[in-house]
Structures are given as structure tokens and as C-alpha cells.
Amino acid sequence: MCGILAILLASTNNVAPELAEGLQLLQHRADEIAVVRFAEDSQDACGIVTCGPKGRFYQCKGNGMVRDLLDAKSLAQLVGGMGVGHARYPTAGSSAQSEAQPFYVNSPYGIVFAHNGNLTNTDHLRYYLDHYAHRHINTSSDSELLLNLLADALQKTGKFRIDEDDIFRAVREVMQTTSGAYACSAMIAGYGIFGFRDPNGIRPMGWARRRSETVEGGWDYMMASESVVCDALGFQDWVDVKPGEAIIITRDGLTAREVVPARTFAPDIFEHVYFARPDSVLDGISVYRSRMAMGDALAVQARNKLEAEGIKVDVVIPVPDTSRVAALQLAQNLGVPYREGFVKNRYVGRTFIMPGQELRRKNVRRKLNAMALEFNEKVVLIVDDSIVRGTTSKEIIQMARDAGAKKVIMASCAPPIRYPNVYGIDMPSRKELVAHGRTIEEVSAYIGADLTIFQTLEDLVQACSSINPKIEQFDCSVFTGEYVTGGVSEEYLSHIEGLRADNVKAKAGARGAPAMVTVNGKSTKADNVMLASEPLNDDVSGGGEVAGGGDISQVVGLSNEGEGGAHHEPPSMVIGLGNSSS
Ligand SMILES: O=P(O)(O)OC[C@H]1O[C@H](OP(=O)(O)OP(=O)(O)O)[C@H](O)[C@@H]1O
Numbered sequence: 001m002c003g004i005l006a007i008l009l010a011s012t013n014n015v016a017p018e019l020a021e022g023l024q025l026l027q028h029r030a031d032e033i034a035v036v037r038f039a040e041d042s043q044d045a046c047g048i049v050t051c052g053p054k055g056r057f058y059q060c061k062g063n064g065m066v067r068d069l070l071d072a073k074s075l076a077q078l079v080g081g082m083g084v085g086h087a088r089y090p091t092a093g094s095s096a097q098s099e100a101q102p103f104y105v106n107s108p109y110g111i112v113f114a115h116n117g118n119l120t121n122t123d124h125l126r127y128y129l130d131h132y133a134h135r136h137i138n139t140s141s142d143s144e145l146l147l148n149l150l151a152d153a154l155q156k157t158g159k160f161r162i163d164e165d166d167i168f169r170a171v172r173e174v175m176q177t178t179s180g181a182y183a184c185s186a187m188i189a190g191y192g193i194f195g196f197r198d199p200n201g202i203r204p205m206g207w208a209r210r211r212s213e214t215v216e217g218g219w220d221y222m223m224a225s226e227s228v229v230c231d232a233l234g235f236q237d238w239v240d241v242k243p244g245e246a247i248i249i250t251r252d253g254l255t256a257r258e259v260v261p262a263r264t265f266a267p268d269i270f271e272h273v274y275f276a277r278p279d280s281v282l283d284g285i286s287v288y289r290s291r292m293a294m295g296d297a298l299a300v301q302a303r304n305k306l307e308a309e310g311i312k313v314d315v316v317i318p319v320p321d322t323s324r325v326a327a328l329q330l331a332q333n334l335g336v337p338y339r340e341g342f343v344k345n346r347y348v349g350r351t352f353i354m355p356g357q358e359l360r361r362k363n364v365r366r367k368l369n370a371m372a373l374e375f376n377e378k379v380v381l382i383v384d385d386s387i388v389r390g391t392t393s394k395e396i397i398q399m400a401r402d403a404g405a406k407k408v409i410m411a412s413c414a415p416p417i418r419y420p421n422v423y424g425i426d427m428p429s430r431k432e433l434v435a436h437g438r439t440i441e442e443v444s445a446y447i448g449a450d451l452t453i454f455q456t457l458e459d460l461v462q463a464c465s466s467i468n469p470k471i472e473q474f475d476c477s478v479f480t481g482e483y484v485t486g487g488v489s490e491e492y493l494s495h496i497e498g499l500r501a502d503n504v505k506a507k508a509g510a511r512g513a514p515a516m517v518t519v520n521g522k523s524t525k526a527d528n529v530m531l532a533s534e535p536l537n538d539d540v541s542g543g544g545e546v547a548g549g550g551d552i553s554q555v556v557g558l559s560n561e562g563e564g565g566a567h568h569e570p571p572s573m574v575i576g577l578g579n580s581s582s
């Protein structure tokens with residue numbers, strides 16, 4: 001999953017520090033543990049591009065977490081009052097530094113682009129861009145395709161200056177040609193920022209504004225994956241972008257338009273189960289309240305199952321962090337004590353996102369420690385938000401037994417996950433999913449539980465839609481194998497399994513080792529681009545029109561691992577390293 005963010009200030013103050021702060025709040029969408037970052041090729045990446053005087057772009061991006069990569073020194077060099085940020089973990093292409101976002105194209109106008117989601121017709125798009133648009137695609141990233149489609153559509157206007165209608169039209173063209181999930185933020189040099197959400201509203205996105213502190217009567221605007229960014233940065237009145245809608249923000253204000261009619265409104269329910277922060281509200285549904293409702297529903301099920309089996313539970317124990325909210329609710333409903341029996345090492349991140357099964361397994365143990373006094377001689381009910389590969393459950397059940405538990409019952413707030421996610425969550429291979437091809441009893445035996453209780457899909461959907469009844473449908477494909485966009489065939493699933501299963505990624509990881517880039521003679525992890533030599537003019541035009549694009553002096557560190565596509569095998573290369581003028 002990824003986090004996207006864009007901010008446009010009313011003033012020309014530097015926006016980079018706020019973008020970095022916002023990205024920190026989205027880090028859970030691309031979180032990976034410290035051990036991985038130092039021991040192996042890092043999967044996570046992040047980046048910021050700002051637009052400064054004379055429409056010049058300033059960029060810092062690369063592998064690593066926000067707090068490490070976007071340090072004060074780097075941020076000080078990112079000039080300008082508008083910018084785009086991205087926190088990535090890959091669902092297409094590789095984890096190579098060259099695929100870190102935001103992406104940039106110089107033509108037309110200078111566009112910077114960040115994407116959360118995953119496209120399902122990339123072969124087709126790649127073919128079109130190669131054979132018809134004649135645009136060079138330099139990585140295996142689906143997001144680079146999306147940006148180039150957008151650029152192609154804007155290019156077709158043939159205009160020196162574009163306006164809002166041109167952008168809306170270009171976004172419509174993109175939506176009409178792409179299939180899959182996408183929430184995107186973009187920026188045009190010297191013009192403004194814009195964003196859009198796919199016609200099924202699968203990935204979340206919204207916007208907000210606040211009064212400028214420096215420009216009287218002016219507004220600062222932001223758009224982001226989750227509302228938590230809006231709250232923390234002091235923006236107000238969060239508005240969700242609708243499926244098929246695009247928004248354009250310039251210094252003149254915001255315009256929203258439905259560019260294609262919504263096909264469905266089916267947000268990915270896994271955002272509520274696991275991905276999103278509990279303090280976010282997505283499409284009018286508080287993630288926290290939906291997780292409470294999941295706990296309530298699971299309690300009813302658990303009571304019935306436990307009674308039927310004649311089991312009396314002594315204690316309910318959550319698997320930190322995500323399941324805590326639901327587990328507390330479940331314990332209260334059952335009238336059983338809730339105890340934090342697993343202590344989490346706060347310096348270890350989310351294990352689910354880590355690359356490679358062996359690493360994930362080891363790190364469950366590094367991350368969680370069982371306190372014997374909460375397990376010894378007890379019948380324990382362990383609650384997790386989901387059981388995906390079964391790595392966590394298998395390890396912690398063994399830990400519970402080692403700590404003296406008499407019986408271990410496992411409960412999952414989500415139903416069994418049996419199908420890949422093709423919309424931006426890295427669950428690409430059926431074979432890796434513990435419940436694929438297994439009954440509940442078989443899953444239970446595999447993870448070593450005495451009994452395993454899963455939420456029903458009906459209860460999960462009800463838990464989310466009860467908070468906002470206007471959202472009647474969710475993408476539940478990981479549970480059902482029914483994909484809201486359609487067009488996800490058996491052939492396609494086998495194809496992505498071939499590209500993205502753990503074993504394939506392990507090989508690709510070696511090929512995709514991040515390029516080291518030299519900036520001003522220093523070796524750095526980041527693609528750090530400083531373009532302007534001295535303060536120039538305004539960074540954003542009065543809005544409405546762009547004057548022939550911005551001025552960008554260099555692009556850095558390009559390399560390619562190849563998706564195996566027949567039409568593209570671009571060479572590894574580095575273009576224009578070094579600082580232009582400063
Ligand atoms: O069955 P698995 O493949 O192990 O995946 C499921 C687990 O992964 C996630 O935890 P994670 O450690 O990523 O994050 P958290 O701290 O937010 O719970 C999720 O909350 C489950 O605990």
C-alpha cells in the first residue's frame with residue numbers, strides 16, 4: 001500500500017516540512033521494520049517534489065522510511081509553496097530506487113505524479129504508450145504508465161497553455177483507458193496540484209483546507225490518502241473525493257468535477273480491517289468505529305462457537321497493534337478480562353509488509369513477546385485483525401503455548417483470505433495465503449490453534465456500512481475472488497503470481513538494488529535533486545493557466561529491472577547526475 005499527499009499553500013513559504021510531517025502520518029501504509037532496512041534491500045521508499053520559483057521542481061526521493069530519508073537537511077533544499085509526497089511499498093515493478101515516487105515527466109508542462117493503487121491492464125497500456133504515444137517507459141512501475149498516459153492525454157491538447165477543462169478531459173481519458181485501482185496526486189509546474197480517484201473509489205483519498213496564516217483571506221489546500229493528515233496539520237472539513245471525480249487546486253481555489261460516472265462506490269474493505277490508521281475517517285466511516293463494530297460482531301460469533309464447544313475462556317489477548325480496538329470490544333461483550341499479554345517492541349514496524357516469508361516469521365518473534373503471567377494455565381482467546389499468510393498466528397500461538405497456555409483459541413476480525421489483492425495491497429499470490437484451498441479447520445490445524453473463529457463476510461461488511469449506510473458496497477475480493485473492476489481473469493492472476501510471488505520478488509530484489517546517486521560529490525541514498533541556483537519569481541501562477549511548463553534541470557538515477565514485457569527492455573542508465581548550478 002502507499003500513501004499520497006499534496007499541499008498547495010496560499011503563500012510561497014516552503015511546504016516541504018509539512019509534506020514530510022504528513023508523510024510520517026501515512027508511514028503505516030508503507031511501513032517496514034528497521035531490521036530489514038539495514039539487513040536487506042529495503043522495500044519501502046518515499047519522496048517529495050516541490051515546485052519553487054519559476055516553476056522549477058525540487059526533488060528528494062529514494063528507498064527508506066520518511067524519518068530517515070527526508071531529514072531536515074534534505075527538506076531545507078526543497079523550495080516552494082506547493083508539492084507532492086509519496087510513501088511507497090511496491091505492488092508492481094520492483095523496490096528499486098528508480099521506482100520511488102513521485103514520478104516526473106518534463107513534457108508536456110512538467111508533471112509530477114504520485115499513485116496509490118495498482119493497475120490491472122498494464123500490458124495493454126505499455127503497448128499503447130510504446131506503439132502509439134511513443135513515450136519511453138523506463139521502469140516496471142504501473143504508476144509510471146499512469147503518469148505517461150496522463151502526459152499523453154495533455155499533450156494531445158497541443159496547447160501552449162492549458163486550463164482546467166483540459167486537465168479534466170485528460171483525466172477522463174486516463175480513466176477510460178485504465179483498469180484497476182488508483183488514487184493519485186499530481187502537480188503541474190507553475191500551475192497547481194490536482195488529484196483523482198478511480199471510478200470504483202477503491203483506494204481512499206480526500207481533501208481539506210485551512211486559513212492561511214500568512215496571506216490574508218487566502219486558503220492552504222491539501223489532499224491525502226487518509227484524513228489523519230488533515231487533522232494533524234490543522235486542516236479542516238475533510239471531503240472525500242468521489243469515485244470518478246477529479247479535483248484541481250490553484251491559488252484561485254478548488255474545482256471538483258465528476259469526470260466519468262462512478263461505476264460503483266466500493267472502497268477496499270481491507271483499509272478498515274488493517275491498513276488505515278484508526279484515527280482516520282474514510283468515506284464517512286471512522287476506521288476506529290468500524291473496528292469496534294467488528295469486535296462486537298465477532299463477540300456474538302465467538303460466544304456461540306465457544307458455547308457449542310463447551311469452552312470457557314479466561315482471558316482475551318490482542319495481537320498488537322491493529323487488533324487492539326476490536327479485541328477490547330470483544331472482551332467487554334464476552335465479559336472476559338482483556339489483557340495485553342503480548343508486549344510489542346515499538347521500534348519494529350509492520351511485519352505483514354516485509355519481503356520474504358522467513359524474514360516475516362523471524363520478525364514476529366522480534367516484535368512480540370509473550371508475558372507468561374497472562375498465559376500460564378489459562379484458556380486464552382487471541383484476537384487478530386486478519387490472518388493472511390498465517391505467519392503471525394502460527395508464531396504467537398506457539399509463543400502462547402510456550403508461555404504455559406492450556407488452550408489457545410484464535411479469532412480473526414476478517415473472514416478467511418483466499419484470493420490475491422490486485423488493487424494495491426501486496427497479497428499477490430494465492431499460494432502464500434494460508435486459507436487458500438484450506439477449510440477453516442485446516443487453517444486452524446496449520447496455525448496450531450485449538451479452535452479458530454473467523455468473522456463472517458456479512459458481519460464484516462455490516463460492521464463498516466453500519467457507520468455510514470451510504471456506503472453499501474465494498475471491494476471484498478480477497479475474501480470472495482470477485483473483483484469490482486471486472487477483467488481479473490485466472491490468466492491475469494497467474495500472470496501476477498509469476499511476477500510478484502515471494503520467490504520471484506527475492507530474485508528481482510537482487511536485480512533491483514538501489515542505485516547509489518552522487519549529488520555534489522557526496523554519496524547519498526536519495527535521488528536528491530536541487531535545481532535552482534538563486535531565488536527566482538513566484539512559484540505558482542495566478543491560476544488557470546500554465547506558461548509553457550516549468551524549468552527542470554535534471555532527472556536522476558534511472559534503472560530498470562524489466563517486467564518481462566515483450567515490448568520494453570530499457571537499458572539501465574543514469575541521466576544527468578549532478579547539480580545544475582548551485
Ligand atoms: O497472517 P499474517 O501474514 O502474519 O498477516 C496478518 C498479520 O499482519 C498484520 O500485522 P502487522 O505486524 O503487519 O501490523 P500491526 O502491528 O499493525 O498489527 C496483521 O495485523 C496481522 O497481525
Ligand SMILES: NC(=O)CC[C@H](N)C(=O)O
Binds near residue numbers: 001119424
Ligand atoms: N501500494 C501501492 O499503492 C503501490 C503503487 C504502485 N502500484 C507501485 O507499485 O508503486
Ligand SMILES: [Mg+2]
Binds near residue numbers: 322384
Ligand atoms: Mg498485526
